Amino acid sequence: MVHSRFHFICKMFSENIEERIFELKSENDFLQLALEIFQVQARENNVYKEFIELQKVNVDAVNSLEKIPFLPIEFFKTHEVVTGNFSAEKIFSSSGTTSENRSNHFVKSLSLYEKSFLESFRKFFGEPSEFVFLALLPSYIERNDSSLIYMTEKLIHLSNDSRSGFYLESNSELLNTLHELNAEKKKHILLGVTFALLDFPFQKNENYLHTIIMETGGMKGRRREMIREEVHQLLKEKSGTEKIYSEYGMTELLSQAYSKGEGNFLTPPWMKILIREANDVNEILVQKQSGAINVIDLANIHSCCFIATSDLGKINSDGSFSVLGRMDNSDVRGCNLMIG
Numbered sequence: 001m002v003h004s005r006f007h008f009i010c011k012m013f014s015e016n017i018e019e020r021i022f023e024l025k026s027e028n029d030f031l032q033l034a035l036e037i038f039q040v041q042a043r044e045n046n047v048y049k050e051f052i053e054l055q056k057v058n059v060d061a062v063n064s065l066e067k068i069p070f071l072p073i074e075f076f077k078t079h080e081v082v083t084g085n086f087s088a089e090k091i092f093s094s095s096g097t098t099s100e101n102r103s104n105h106f107v108k109s110l111s112l113y114e115k116s117f118l119e120s121f122r123k124f125f126g127e128p129s130e131f132v133f134l135a136l137l138p139s140y141i142e143r144n145d146s147s148l149i150y151m152t153e154k155l156i157h158l159s160n161d162s163r164s165g166f167y168l169e170s171n172s173e174l175l176n177t178l179h180e181l182n183a184e185k186k187k188h189i190l191l192g193v194t195f196a197l198l199d200f201p202f203q204k205n206e207n208y209l210h211t212i213i214m215e216t217g218g219m220k221g222r223r224r225e226m227i228r229e230e231v232h233q234l235l236k237e238k239s240g241t242e243k244i245y246s247e248y249g250m251t252e253l254l255s256q257a258y259s260k261g262e263g264n265f266l267t268p269p270w271m272k273i274l275i276r277e278a279n280d281v282n283e284i285l286v287q288k289q290s291g292a293i294n295v296i297d298l299a300n301i302h303s304c305c306f307i308a309t310s311d312l313g314k315i316n317s318d319g320s321f322s323v324l325g326r327m328d329n330s331d332v333r334g335c336n337l338m339i340g
Contacts, residue, residue, distance in 0.1 A: 017037070017301055018115070021301070022116075022119055030269065030270070030272065034296055037298060037301060037305050038059075039062075041083050041301075041305065041306075042059045042062075045083040045084075047071070047079045047080070051069065052069050055069050055282065065296065066274070066286065069281075070306045070307060071308060072281050073250075073308060076094075076104060076252045080104070081105075081304050082302060082303055083303065086108045088107055089109060090110050090150075092251050093105075093143075094250070095140065095143070095146070103252055105252055107302070107303075110150075112302075113147070115299075116255045116268075116270070117254075118158075120268040123268055124260070128155050131159055131161075131164075131187045131188055132161045132181055133164045134165070134167055134178070134188060134191065135152050135165065135192070136190065136193065136197060137191070137193055138193070138196055146251075147251055151256075152166075163180075171200065174200075175201070179206060181210065182207055182209060182211060185210050187210070187212075188210070190211055190213050191247075192214070192215060193216055193218045194216070194231055197215055197235055204240070206240070208241050213239060213241055213244050213245060214246065215231065215232075215235070215244060215245070215247075217248075227325055232244040246263060246265065252303075252307055253295060255268060264322055265321050265323070267321075271296065271298070272296040273295060273313070273321045274293075275289060275290070275291040275292070275294070275315055276291050276292050276293075277291055278312065278327060290313070292308065292309065292313075292327060293311040293312065294306070294307065294309065295307045295309060310326055311326060312324040312326065312327060
């Protein structure tokens with residue numbers, strides 16, 4: 001019975017799964033689809049399957065989100081995390097100094113990634129065609145394997161405004177464009193890696209009232225690491241704006257969460273955050289406690305949807321979540337089971 005049910009799930013998985021991801025209407029819809037995908041990935045993703053077996057989890061007994069095993073994100077650095085067999089249309093890699101410490105995400109379908117980030121953007125901000133996108137992404141733009149660059153290039157293309165683009169070593173041009181856009185009251189987003197935004201010479205006498213300043217995280221060794229509240233306070237002081245937006249995404253995920261201020265992130269319907277005990281990837285904290293962040297990203301159907309990150313965070317009373325920092329030691333229990 002279990003065997004035939006699994007093959008039925010596999011058939012449904014291959015037939016209409018991508019459409020169902022973006023048509024979720026309720027928490028129950030999310031739960032049911034997450035459990036279906038788990039059943040497939042637990043059997044068809046060799047890395048995840050081995051991890052589950054080493055955790056001694058009975059796959060057929062998993063009937064809630066809290067019982068799903070979460071794969072430590074470090075495995076994307078050491079293994080090819082894929083569900084099924086396919087030739088990747090694109091391999092996204094994280095930033096890093098050597099190939100040995102970079103995560104690799106084998107993407108079967110770029111159209112699925114585009115669907116995910118565009119639907120998410122529309123949900124939180126509106127149509128990309130209504131915006132001008134100004135990108136400050138040094139250390140990313142030089143790479144052709146960055147998921148952030150791929151997303152930004154697509155948004156720039158969809159904006160249909162010649163002022164959209166990557167602004168590198170051209171602060172005066174960017175300052176003039178910001179002045180022009182604010183004067184026009186034209187919707188625009190200044191998207192930047194943290195150190196680039198902190199280094200940008202905002203004009204004290206300029207009014208950036210209509211500028212959405214969105215940081216994507218990352219110091220890349222250019223400045224000392226700071227907590228998000230400190231970064232946002234500095235950016236507010238430099239730009240004179242009242243709030244700083246944020247994007248929460250990573251190479252290992254095909255979806256993003258967004259904050260419209262105060263560091264409180266909201267996820268699209270196909271993405272969910274759970275908080276775990278920091279040193280155990282599978283001990284979910286059901287109360288509103290702080291801990292490490294586990295992510296369910298249903299768009300990750302061809303890799304792994306259930307990821308234990310190295311970020312620390314908490315769930316807020318309004319359902320949003322906050323990122324509190326990074327774990328000092330990412331060697332959480334379960335990470336080293338399959339190394340070697």
